[in-house]
Amino acid sequence: MKEEVLSIVSGIFDPAMKLNLMREYIQSRTLRSLHESEAFRSLSFVGGTALRFLYGLPRFSEDLNFSLESGEGYKPELWMKKLKNDLFLAGFNIHLSWNARTNVHKAWIGIEDLMKEAGLAVLSEQRLSIKLEVDTNPLRGAVLEKRIITRYALIAIQHHDLPSLMAGKIHAMLARKYPKGRDWYDLLWYRGHRPPLEPNEVLLQKALDQTEGEGVKHASQWKQWILKKAGALDVMKLAADVRPFLERQEDAALITSEGIRSVLT
Numbered sequence: 001m002k003e004e005v006l007s008i009v010s011g012i013f014d015p016a017m018k019l020n021l022m023r024e025y026i027q028s029r030t031l032r033s034l035h036e037s038e039a040f041r042s043l044s045f046v047g048g049t050a051l052r053f054l055y056g057l058p059r060f061s062e063d064l065n066f067s068l069e070s071g072e073g074y075k076p077e078l079w080m081k082k083l084k085n086d087l088f089l090a091g092f093n094i095h096l097s098w099n100a101r102t103n104v105h106k107a108w109i110g111i112e113d114l115m116k117e118a119g120l121a122v123l124s125e126q127r128l129s130i131k132l133e134v135d136t137n138p139l140r141g142a143v144l145e146k147r148i149i150t151r152y153a154l155i156a157i158q159h160h161d162l163p164s165l166m167a168g169k170i171h172a173m174l175a176r177k178y179p180k181g182r183d184w185y186d187l188l189w190y191r192g193h194r195p196p197l198e199p200n201e202v203l204l205q206k207a208l209d210q211t212e213g214e215g216v217k218h219a220s221q222w223k224q225w226i227l228k229k230a231g232a233l234d235v236m237k238l239a240a241d242v243r244p245f246l247e248r249q250e251d252a253a254l255i256t257s258e259g260i261r262s263v264l265t
Contacts, residue, residue, distance in 0.1 A: 002091030002114070004152075009118055016244040018118060019128070020060035026111060026130055027053075027064055028152040029090065033083040035155045042074045043067065043134065044144055045159040046168060048182060053151055054159055057189055058247040059182060063131045067138040067160070076100070076134065080107055087111070095127070107132040139210065141203035142167075166190050166197055167204035170222050175211050179233055181241030184255050187226070191263035223264045230260045 005025040012018040027049060034040065047065030051057040068074060080098050087094040093112040099105065111128040115121035142164035148156045160168070169190070173183045190197045205219035217225060239252035246252060 005114070006117060015120055019120060020245065022114060022118060022128055023062065023130060024052075024060060025152060026087070026092075026109065026128065028155070029087060030064060030083060030109065030130070030132065031151075031155050031157065032153040033086045034079060035157065036086075037075075037079045037082055038073070039079050040146075040156065040158040042070050042072065043158065044069050044142070045157050046135075046165060048186065050159050051165060051186065051189075053149055054147065054157065055162065057186065058251070059185060059189075059242065060245045060247075061182075062245075063133065066132075066134045067142070068134055068136045069138075069144065069158070074136075076105060076107075083109075103135065103137045105134040105136055139203060139206045141200065141206055143200065161200075162190075162197055163200040164203055167199040167201070167207065167219075170199050170204055170226065171207040171211070173229065174208070174217070174222075174225055179229070179238060181238035181243075181252070181255065182245060184230075184233070184235075184238050184260065185242045185246070185252070188254055188259060188263055196263065227261065227264055230257065230264075233257070233260075235260075 005022055008025065009018045009021050012021065031045075031053070034043070043066040045054070045065075046067050047063065048057070048059065048061035049064055052059060052061055077098060080096055084094055084096045092114065095110040095112065097108050109130045109132065113124045114128050115126045116124045143161040144158055145161050146156065146158050148154060169183065169186055173179075173187070176183070199219070199222060201219040204222060208217045208219060209215070235255050235257055239255045242255070243249045243252040
């Protein structure tokens with residue numbers, strides 16, 4: 001409810017943290033609506049927000065990403081209609097658009113008034129925005145799991161397992177033209193587990209073959225390719241990029257050349 005999210009952030013003075021918490025609340029409401037629509041019979045939850053909601057990644061994320069696992073029962077227009085109505089009934093001034101013209105179907109969710117009422121904007125028209133994406137032609141090879149989580153509401157979610165999520169992250173890091181601080185922070189988080197996590201190599205190899213050419217890069221050598229990328233990084237820029245999204249902003253200082261090498265060797 002609108003009053004609930006405003007109450008949650010009422011005692012928060014850091015603007016970045018306030019925005020993160022507000023966005024996460026809308027993300028949770030969106031996932032709950034999809035759960036009620038039985039969307040997770042067709043979809044699996046992936047990406048950084050999945051890492052946070054399912055595995056406790058101490059980093060906030062902006063978007064909601066999904067993979068279409070089965071076309072049976074895929075009714076995104078109906079789901080978006082219900083989501084818009086659910087958020088409206090919860091007291092939000094909601095704008096929602098849907099685009100299905102490419103393989104990646106996208107929704108843009110915008111909430112008016114909320115930023116102003118939370119003290120983050122002067123004009124009521126300034127929106128809190130979330131992008132929702134569904135990859136309708138994903139690579140196969142991910143391992144699917146199901147679990148129930150509590151994040152402002154009970155939500156049953158189908159998702160990729162951790163090694164499969166890690167494969168997507170490693171591929172993104174290798175494919176991106178410009179490094180993102182959140183990618184390198186997430187790498188430290190994955191490899192900070194004991195024992196350190198390894199990516200789903202079947203899924204990673206398919207992704208590399210698709211973007212690099214078949215057999216050009218081998219998934220088993222992912223650490224070597226990441227280390228090569230790491231050699232050209234400006235770690236200060238990476239830390240500054242991810243800092244506003246961290247639960248503990250001081251953790252951005254963990255992104256160092258030495259730290260990256262230590263988790264890969």
